[in-house]
Amino acid sequence: MHASERFDRYLEHLSAGLGHADRHAGLRGYCTGLMLPLSRKSVEPMAARVDPMHASARHQALHHFVAKAEWSHTEMLRRVAQWVIPKMDFRSGGWWIIDDTGFPKKGRHSVGVTRQYCGMLGKQDNCQVAVSLSLASDQGSLPVAWQLYLPEDWAADAARRTKAGVPEEVRFATKTQIALEQLRALLDEGAPRYCVLADAGYGVDTAFRQALSDMGLPYAVGVTSAVVVWPPGVQPLPPKPYSGVGRPPVVPQRTAALQPLSVKALAMSLPPQAFRNITWREGSNAALSGRFAAVRVRHAGGNAGKARLRPEQWLLIEWPACDEEPSKYVLSTLPEGTPLDELVRVAHHRWRIERDYQDLKQDFGLGHYEGRGWRGFHHHAALSIAAYGFLMAERLIADKPVGGKKNFVERQVPALPEDYVPRGSSARAAPRDDLDHELAPSAELPPDRSSKAVPLLRKSKRKASLMTQ
Template identity: 40%
Template sequence: MDEDWQADLERWLAPYLEALGNKTRRRMCPAYIAGLIGPGDRKSIQPMAARSDAIPYDRLHHFIGAGLWDSAPLEATLWSQADELVGGDRAWLIIDDTALPKKGKASVGVAPQYATALGKNANCQTLVSVTLASGEVPLMLSLRLFLPESWTSDTARMDKAGVPAPLQEYRTKLEIAIEEIDRIIAAGVRFGCVLADAGYGLSAPFRQALSTRGLCWAVGIPRHQKVYPADVQLIFPVAGRGRLRVRHVPDVKSMAAHVMLESAKWRQVSWRKGTKGRLTARFAAMRVRIADGAPQRIGSAGAQHMPGEEAWLVGEHRSNGERKYYLSNLPADTPIKALAGAIKARWICEQAHQQLKEELGLDHFEGRSWTGLHRHALMSMIAYAFLQSRRLAQAGRKKKSPRSASPTHLAGSAPGHP
């Protein structure tokens, strides 16, 4: 990074500092973010303060952990800047979560739980993340802590960690994600399609919540997710004896996603250029009805889910032999290459998680409070947005007047959000 980055950072942070008001806070915010961006392996408060004579440790610690200031205006500024940089109908909104490994039991939200990045259970904090991305440029919009039931069942423990009273009830990661999507839509951030892995995509309420909001989505699913053929019909079965049937039932049984795609036509598809050439895999796609309607007893088959929304079922056979499956409500005329491009665009959020941790110290925070953790995460996201803005400016790709640009939909008449 060239030497004038700190002068650029000062200009970039001007709208953030206006919202902070207090003179000391207006000094601490740039100092903290410069500490995250600057040299040094450890980006917790003590080593950042030690590397700079201009940052007293106690003031920096108070700013993040205990200072009385509202993060909402800073978050609103971040979202506005992110929208100007990469927002639009071709942008992706990517839902995921990331784990911060921790020792002990005192840090807010820490518990033994599954850490995706580690591929195993670990003592960690889990943050639900929302990333806005266009092409290969991600910007993190939101990082919200998930509280396991071992925390939400212990009010005294939550009070000690400073968890706000309205957030002390147990909420799943899926519920947190939908709440964040609603806040992002309300703020006017523009995107064309929501992406998520199978941890979120396996949930019918999550998919249905996105569809109810008029959003396009493409999500991973388990191979055993049940689906119906797109032409499934609802019929009144003839009763051999007893009372006449009063409810429709499907004329065929649902089947697992991987079984449905066994008869599909598979083809080699390339979705983007990587560092070692074009990225390709074999894909198949067919229209189906998702078996996520109301459960109903269907003859000898027992309780089955009725046909729900029509969607794309997509399969991917990777060169290493791995097989993955997806659902998407993109329009019926969407080409398979566009489906593959949407599905594979999710990888960029994992890169953002890695950069936030390795370069900006997202997982270095040593405080234990709810407020401190979320403020540190916000400072990390602002620092990341600043670096991405410089990257775009240097590449000459920054949009001239994004809000006046004519919308270009992802594929055909893909619906956007209001």
């Protein structure tokens, strides 16, 4: 079967979740536009390339489809996963990867925009931030859940919520709370209980780690150097006897010689022979390796070290030989007998989410949406992931290794008509009441960029399941 036929079948599969047949053309046009080699993939330039002879009418149609039509982005992501995930090989294990990504945005009316940390810029600035959950194997990874983080000032502003179309049921939730809800929803649908990976922005939250354990999920999550643990071989004293007044004590007793340490202090105290050079995978140019040590510790609570006694878990330390101190710390509940090289391999599997974001933003227009509303923001993201998912599936079918050259279906970009007038001219006006024209610059690929591989999945006969085996 030719790739174009598989694309038609893929769109039929996705269309079944749209609710109305008149939305099928919008899905095809939007996904096609996202896969074209355009420098910007907002509605107007995509419409002009997909249907150059009727650019204005197609612009209005695509704008309505993404910003106004009442279809579920959650159902769209579910159907993308049903197509792609069965094509992935989980015989060597699977991982849930939690992360968030930022979109620079000026003004204050685009939904969720506020001054906050933006990973894309590496600093605090005006931006939107979305939390995602990806399912990964050795072959690749796919975002299967996506939600905008709504800051407290937005959640409490009824006027802005109404104007941006924020659903009534959406309330303020931290990023860790959003991620946990995404996980719970997928597990309730029968998704597998794989190890969870996350960076220190999530890993430092003790309640987050405990919630993962309560769900029966092992984890390998980053923590900061200030997190305090009981070092290996140290058995803390039991809490003070209960006096009968107030709450029973839960914090282990301490003496001058019996104190918890920060993970940095513990790492600095280890002898040089505790560290080994480990290679965890082949990079695009050379093997990726580093210097690591792993010890069994008990978390002692935040930076102060005042918490109830926790079960033992792994502390993985990465300390480049050329650096004066360790660079990364990971807490993990993988089994006690897990070899060091496996701990390193699992912890470094989180790189896939960074690659997902890079490809989605640079190749599939994830950050190019210009609307201000909640619905359009989530619809555009789901469609970007849908386009990404199809090309992932094509790569899995072809059995191409991640990191190889693209072998995607070549799509010819239709030429613009001679009388085409770009957006901003009154000659071809279209509704723009909810468009944000104060856009921050977005990252775009140079024309000669060689994109690297994207990951993939297979259509499931079960309507709402992410089961992979």
